[in-house]
Amino acid sequence: MSDLISQKVNMIFKSTKGETVHALKDITFTLKKGELLTVLGPSGCGKTTLLNIAAGFLRPTSGTITLGNNEIDGPGVERGMVFQQGALFEWLTVNENVNFGLRMKKEDPAKTAKKVEEWLDIVGLKGFGNTPTYQLSGGMQQRVALARCLINDPDLILMDEPLGALDALTREKMQSLVLKIWKETGKTIILITHSVEEALLLGERVYVMAPRPGRIHKEYKLPFASLGLKGDLREIKNNKEFVSKREEILTMIWNMEEEIMGKEI
Amino acid sequence: MITGFITFFTIFAVVGAILYGRRLVKTEKSDAVFGNPERAKGGIHWVVVGSSFLLLSWLYYSWDIAKSFYPKSANELCQVAKVNESLLSLKYLFPIVERQHKSTAIIKRENTNIENKIILIKNDSNLKSQDKEIFIDILSSTKLMIPSLTDERYLEDETQNIINQLTARLNKLTENFPKDTYPKLNEEEKYEINEGLKKQLGWGATGMEVPPIPESTRGLKFHAAAAELNSISDEFFEMRNHNPEYLRKSELIFSEIKEYMDGLDDGLELDYIKDIKKLVRRIEYASIFPPKTLDELERAIRSFDKVQKKEQGNLKTIDIFLFPAGTIVASGPQCSEAGPGRWLPKPSDTFRIFGEMLKPSVGYKMIPMLWYEMMGVNRIVGFILPDWIADIMPGKYPVHNQSGTVDPNFKSKILDIVTGEFEAFKIPVPTGHIWDSFLRVFLGLMLGIILGVPLGLFMGLNRFAKGFFDPLVELYRPVPPLAWAPLVITVFGIDNVGKVFLLFMVSFSIMIISARAGASGTQLSKIHAAHSLGASRWQIIREVIFPNSLPEILTGIRVAVGMCWGTLVAAEFLAGTTGIGFVENVARKYMQYEVIWITIFVMGMLGLIFDLTIRKIIDKTIPWRGKG
Ligand SMILES: Nc1ncnc2c1ncn2[C@@H]1O[C@H](COP(=O)(O)OP(=O)(O)O)[C@@H](O)[C@H]1O
Ligand SMILES: [Mg+2]
Numbered sequence: 001m002s003d004l005i006s007q008k009v010n011m012i013f014k015s016t017k018g019e020t021v022h023a024l025k026d027i028t029f030t031l032k033k034g035e036l037l038t039v040l041g042p043s044g045c046g047k048t049t050l051l052n053i054a055a056g057f058l059r060p061t062s063g064t065i066t067l068g069n070n071e072i073d074g075p076g077v078e079r080g081m082v083f084q085q086g087a088l089f090e091w092l093t094v095n096e097n098v099n100f101g102l103r104m105k106k107e108d109p110a111k112t113a114k115k116v117e118e119w120l121d122i123v124g125l126k127g128f129g130n131t132p133t134y135q136l137s138g139g140m141q142q143r144v145a146l147a148r149c150l151i152n153d154p155d156l157i158l159m160d161e162p163l164g165a166l167d168a169l170t171r172e173k174m175q176s177l178v179l180k181i182w183k184e185t186g187k188t189i190i191l192i193t194h195s196v197e198e199a200l201l202l203g204e205r206v207y208v209m210a211p212r213p214g215r216i217h218k219e220y221k222l223p224f225a226s227l228g229l230k231g232d233l234r235e236i237k238n239n240k241e242f243v244s245k246r247e248e249i250l251t252m253i254w255n256m257e258e259e260i261m262g263k264e265i
Numbered sequence: 266m267i268t269g270f271i272t273f274f275t276i277f278a279v280v281g282a283i284l285y286g287r288r289l290v291k292t293e294k295s296d297a298v299f300g301n302p303e304r305a306k307g308g309i310h311w312v313v314v315g316s317s318f319l320l321l322s323w324l325y326y327s328w329d330i331a332k333s334f335y336p337k338s339a340n341e342l343c344q345v346a347k348v349n350e351s352l353l354s355l356k357y358l359f360p361i362v363e364r365q366h367k368s369t370a371i372i373k374r375e376n377t378n379i380e381n382k383i384i385l386i387k388n389d390s391n392l393k394s395q396d397k398e399i400f401i402d403i404l405s406s407t408k409l410m411i412p413s414l415t416d417e418r419y420l421e422d423e424t425q426n427i428i429n430q431l432t433a434r435l436n437k438l439t440e441n442f443p444k445d446t447y448p449k450l451n452e453e454e455k456y457e458i459n460e461g462l463k464k465q466l467g468w469g470a471t472g473m474e475v476p477p478i479p480e481s482t483r484g485l486k487f488h489a490a491a492a493e494l495n496s497i498s499d500e501f502f503e504m505r506n507h508n509p510e511y512l513r514k515s516e517l518i519f520s521e522i523k524e525y526m527d528g529l530d531d532g533l534e535l536d537y538i539k540d541i542k543k544l545v546r547r548i549e550y551a552s553i554f555p556p557k558t559l560d561e562l563e564r565a566i567r568s569f570d571k572v573q574k575k576e577q578g579n580l581k582t583i584d585i586f587l588f589p590a591g592t593i594v595a596s597g598p599q600c601s602e603a604g605p606g607r608w609l610p611k612p613s614d615t616f617r618i619f620g621e622m623l624k625p626s627v628g629y630k631m632i633p634m635l636w637y638e639m640m641g642v643n644r645i646v647g648f649i650l651p652d653w654i655a656d657i658m659p660g661k662y663p664v665h666n667q668s669g670t671v672d673p674n675f676k677s678k679i680l681d682i683v684t685g686e687f688e689a690f691k692i693p694v695p696t697g698h699i700w701d702s703f704l705r706v707f708l709g710l711m712l713g714i715i716l717g718v719p720l721g722l723f724m725g726l727n728r729f730a731k732g733f734f735d736p737l738v739e740l741y742r743p744v745p746p747l748a749w750a751p752l753v754i755t756v757f758g759i760d761n762v763g764k765v766f767l768l769f770m771v772s773f774s775i776m777i778i779s780a781r782a783g784a785s786g787t788q789l790s791k792i793h794a795a796h797s798l799g800a801s802r803w804q805i806i807r808e809v810i811f812p813n814s815l816p817e818i819l820t821g822i823r824v825a826v827g828m829c830w831g832t833l834v835a836a837e838f839l840a841g842t843t844g845i846g847f848v849e850n851v852a853r854k855y856m857q858y859e860v861i862w863i864t865i866f867v868m869g870m871l872g873l874i875f876d877l878t879i880r881k882i883i884d885k886t887i888p889w890r891g892k893g
Pocket of ligand 2: 047048
């Protein structure tokens with residue numbers, strides 16, 4: 001079983017001035033294979049830090065995080081990452097970007113070319129293979145980033161506000177795409193967002209995090225993601241239950257932010 | 266001819282472009298307010314005006330317009346200058362160019378000198394009062410000597426006669442000068458001028474600076490008048506107003522001085538008496554005359570001057586308008602350009618000389634500017650392959666045998682190849698000053714890039730490399746490259762190796778810094794992405810950090826090219842036997858202003874070509890720059 005298990009993960013940053021930031025405190029959770037988790041929370045509550053630890057870019061101060069039976073102690077191909085701003089290699093074309101992981105593994109170029117084509121088809125970029133990435137729109141760039149990550153067939157996909165920089169319309173389309181990919185590939189996904197709506201729409205499970213120290217404040221198990229697979233996303237947004245959940249979480253985050261403001265004043 | 270055409274053409278261009286510009290203003294859209302960059306767009310016609318203006322200024326201030334429209338003007342002005350020169354010392358006698366008569370000025374000056382000297386002597390505590398008395402006595406009699414020169418009663422008839430004679434000669438010249446028949450030359454003089462004219466070249470750097478022998482009838486007039494004036498002037502200054510009264514007084518003074526100096530040792534007294542003697546001699550040789558004696562002569566000079574100015578005719582206008590900021594001056598029989606015409610070469614000459622220099626058979630100092638020579642492939646192979654390749658081959662070099670011959674073996678055959686000692690076909694290889702300069706910059710730059718970029722990337726990624734190499738690079742980098750030149754030349758020689766090394770030093774540090782900045786400026790998310798996609802360290806450097814640093818590296822190359830180019834020219838100035846800088850240095854020694862300007866132009870063009878090429882490369886290789 002390749003579950004993601006986090007046990008009492010703590011992350012304490014020490015700045016050069018000697019101040020310490022308790023970015024994560026006792027993060028404990030288990031994510032089963034094939035689950036889609038969305039993480040929500042006010043800015044600075046440690047979402048990115050959590051993701052970076054899962055990706056292996058950061059080593060936690062204490063606690064362990066394991067994928068399957070292996071403790072995570074560095075970046076690896078089995079954990080793919082999608083960043084807010086594509087982090088695409090702008091000197092490469094779309095094809096070359098998507099192909100990057102396979103090329104690093106020195107796979108046969110004839111075989112990889114076919115794979116790349118398939119993935120471009122899935123993310124809806126057929127025919128853009130030879131376009132330089134700097135000529136693509138923001139939404140298209142995120143599609144390339146998705147394909148580049150997925151072609152490596154990772155067990156776990158980590159997304160850090162992948163749709164944050166997109167306009168509303170593109171965003172909606174991309175949300176459908178994420179759901180579609182989740183369903184078709186059955187991957188385990190952690191998706192960070194600062195949009196409550198997005199978290200509710202996409203998340204099978206939703207964590208709301210609280211800051212200072214960063215911790216999991218509340219957990220929800222929601223049906224909307226499975227609904228979204230079948231129906232229209234816009235319909236779900238008007239669903240009564242959806243609206244009340246959204247209001248509840250918004251109020252929660254609003255209170256958290258007020259608390260922070262109060263503390264600071 | 267061509268210059269004249271170009272002059273008219275540029276004037277037309279300027280007028281046309283200005284008119285076009287004015288019309289454009291009238292029809293311009295009015296929606297672009299002041300400050301909107303839209304308003305600065307276009308304006309090729311102003312480029313035409315600007316360049317034409319530059320060309321016109323060059324033509325004008327180098328006196329090329331004068332040369333083109335009045336090719337004989339320099340020669341004629343030379344003759345006028347000869348007249349002015351021979352008149353000059355005579356004119357100085359009178360308030361014509363100066364304020365006072367020369368006699369007046371001298372008397373005033375020497376009287377003050379004597380008075381000052383007396384005061385000095387009186388106040389000098391190191392002098393004995395006995396000496397003081399003698400000195401003051403001599404000085405007082407010297408002062409009393411002047412009236413014997415200025416009193417008309419003492420003026421000798423002989424002196425008066427010479428003055429009258431010279432005045433008469435001058436008046437005769439004034440009378441004859443405007444006549445068509447002037448000058449009347451004898452056969453010998455005619456022959457001499459004709460022979461000289463046969464050898465005389467044209468005006469300008471491709472001929473003579475200014476041809477001195479008169480080529481026109483007007484010029485001949487001035488030339489002859491100058492000769493006559495010279496003779497009058499010489500005769501006048503040979504004459505001395507030494508009348509018996511003056512001679513008596515001066516002999517007395519000199520004998521007094523001599524008496525005092527006899528048996529005098531070195532010391533303060535000797536200095537004083539020598540000074541006093543100098544003062545007396547100055548008065549002896551000065552042209553001091555009674556106040557009215559030279560009046561007739563002055564009148565004669567003034568009237569001749571008026572006549573000669575009138576005879577110059579349009580030459581005067583040409584001089585004023587077409588020889589800006591200077592004119593032709595004479596010194597003896599020679600003439601030269603004084604002013605911008607001297608150091609600003611005429612475009613016509615410059616282009617002709619440039620054309621000559623470009624001819625491979627001419628070049629500069631026996632070396633063409635840019636040409637090719639046929640070189641055997643064997644020499645190139647021998648140059649590229651290092652000789653030790655033969656040494657590490659198995660076996661031994663052959664030893665001569667009993668019959669006194671040497672049989673080549675495998676090892677010796679390899680040696681022949683790496684030293685280039687074999688027969689091969691020839692291929693054309695570029696040579697010349699421009700090529701040499703270019704090659705030096707290119708090699709220095711390439712070495713700097715090949716070594717500097719990897720080291721710079723390494724320093725951007727690795728704490729050890731940064732710490733270890735930083736002091737080295739940072740210590741040598743701020744020193745101006747030319748400050749290293751003496752050392753580098755001592756170690757590596759004045760030839761190519763030294764210069765290439767110097768340029769390597771320049772480009773190396775620039776490349777290190779730009780590659781380092783590129784490496785440490787890589788976005789973290791890109792590196793994270795590459796890690797997650799399974800790239801190894803080496804792959805991350807090659808596939809992510811290097812391409813990501815390319816914009817910085819290429820900008821660094823662009824800077825390095827400029828720096829190398831500047832350093833090279835200066836280095837070639839210091840030493841060497843080829844290259845653009847060398848050409849300029851030689852031209853500087855021989856004051857070949859045309860060649861100096863040509864080298865400046867060539868350097869500018871080459872620098873521009875370098876920069877344009879790199880800009881092209883930048884646009885081609887990093888089209889994503891600024892769009893990532
Ligand atoms: N490298 C670091 N050094 C020090 N503090 C850090 C570092 N990275 C993050 N932090 C701090 O940790 C907290 C959580 O940051 P982050 O995970 O980026 O928040 P989020 O992604 O939820 O907005 C913030 O207060 C931030 O200032
Ligand atoms: Mg974040």
